[in-house]
Amino acid sequence: MRITENLLSERYLYNQNKINEKKLKMQSQITNNTKLEKLTDNVGDSLEAIKLDANIRKMETFQKNISYAKDYLSITMDSIENIAGETQKIIGQLTNLDNALNNSNIPTVTQSIKLSLRAIVDSLNEKRNDMYLFGGTDFSNAPWSIDANGRAIRNATNVTGEIKVQITQNIKDTINITGNKIEGTDLIDTLNDILAVLEANNVPDSNLQQRLNNAYNAIVNLQSLNGEKLNRLDDINSLLDKQMLNTQELLSKKKDIDPAKLIVDLQYQDYVLQMSYKLAATILPKSLLDYL
């Protein structure tokens, strides 16, 4: 093969250009700290990164939803605790009335129970972000109120609606205790019945008191179910934390550079470039002309 001047210089420039291209790419990757600056840096990895990124964003949303659900459940918990507390107070007062000596206290107890019932209704009408905690999904009116006789009454709203929140890819959880579940405890009706007996200047009989005990237990039961739900949300949140960590690690493997390796590679390319300069400086200007 004849070796001509143009051949030498073309080949030198071609190689030089290749080395510089590699250097430029590495420099850019180091500066931006990513291997995937654009889609075509690696189509497969880019698509995988997009998918992983979407998953991370989704998990972040689930965690936000969980955080919101936990707030909602905690406030619900506080309300139920208030209701249980007032109920317990009423139970104590009724137990005192069982003693005939205390019969003279009936009007006072009646008044006190009326106040407790009002407090319970207030707790049942508690709101979070303009949403009635026990009002289902109908927020047009407060679910309960106190009538002119001091009895608790259910307003004409639908309290059965469940507020469902997406907490994982496949789980939508109900975060509210619907009004019908409160009604299911029989607490309000029992208290209304007790007030009716007391206003007739009678002491509620043992059946009525038992109904109140049962209602109290049902309320405590709701409280404990709510607590379990809170724990479950915590567990799911921890699970999401782990999943997120794994996904972020996978994403990092796809996207992030290995700075040490890249810098060594860059130095190597620089070394090759310098060698190429030196060789070119030795070979390119030499010809027979120099020796004639």
Next chain:
Amino acid sequence: MGIGRLLDISVRSMAAYQRAMDVTSQNISNAGNPEYSRQKTLFATEETQAGIGMGVKIQDILRIKNDLLDSQLRKYQSSLADAEKRSELLQQIESVIAEPSDIGLSSYMSQFFNSWSQLATNPNSTQLRSQVIQNAQRLSERFSEIFEGFSSVQAVLQKEAVLKTNQMNEYLKEIAELNHRIYESEARGIKASELKDKRDSIIDNLSKLANLTVNYNEFGAAIVNIGGVQGADQNGYTEFELSFVNNKMRIVSKTDKNAIAILNSGELFSATDLYSSKIPDYRNKLEDLANVFVNKVNEYHMQGFSLVQNGSSSTGIPFFGTLDTNGNVLNAFVNGQIRINAEVVNNPKNISISSAANNDGNGSIANLIASLSDLKLPELGNQSLLENYSGFLNTFGVDKVVSDNRIESNGLVIQQLQNQKASYSGVSIDEEMTNVIKYQRSYEAAAKLIKVVNDMMETIIQLV
């Protein structure tokens, strides 16, 4: 044999080597000119006279050229030019698509659907409703930017195609003129090596614009065909222009619109192919995706009920577009623009996410819309929206990578072919300098011979 013949031989020899030195000096002076094909002096022995040698003569000055190599080189150069232009233009689209990044469509799509999921937790929150609208607006803007990107690249392509076609016409005109001059020159027995080099260089440049074939006729004229249409010969050239045939950009003869150049490489091919085939294909894929996206969101949204306003909630409100009097959704996705219903934008309470009337706390529809991000949709061939978008990205990415790889592979082949060409047709200073020494020595020897003859003549004269 007379002494005078010796002088003839010497003079002929000196003339031959002087001419050879001319050729060598022409070679040396063009050593740095990549378009130049080296010339070689072909020596021959003068015909003998009565069995006696008559010295040396120059039989021919050869232009060292390998037509097969040239044709291969042009083929790959044409393919490389196509790949380079394609890659450059696809890179413009790639930067508009901006994936993977926080400003890519995938990111905005995720944010859009996630905002619905969040809204389901607190359905009557004005803040979360506004967030849904904001994310929808960002997504809509992103779609528009991409579609506008396609349109602006197409506009650039059209301008480039016009420029390149004009450039091609210029080249063809020059080739036709050179063909004529070469014919005239060679008919007079004058070698037209330099003109041929110039013509080859123009043909090389032309090959970067379009696929061509070159044949040489008996007059030494290059018959150039562009995509099957004759472009130039020794008599003239064809002027081409840009034309739209069945909505596709084509390069046709100005005088015969039916003479369409069938392009398969070169910059004009990349421009016409991207304009007429690739970009419309990308656009269609994204339009299908946008249509399904808009229709699905509307389908769910229209089933939902808004927040209670003036005592009742409303239903049948599209999230995108507006309703006509017959209840049909209009203008949801027009000319690459996704339009959010003004009723929703102006009043976020109209976002309809309750599955029951007058039920402000019901966010079932929001959950349904959020689930759209993963739902396999028959309209998209049982792919989710993100999967379908990934499919589009994959198609686009593969096109760009194929172009980049072609640049790499064609570049390598061209490098090899150019090496071969440089090795075959290029000038080697060492070789030329060796020739200089050789011809100089021969010239000196011939001159010396004259001196010897002169001495011999002197001797004879002194005898008289």
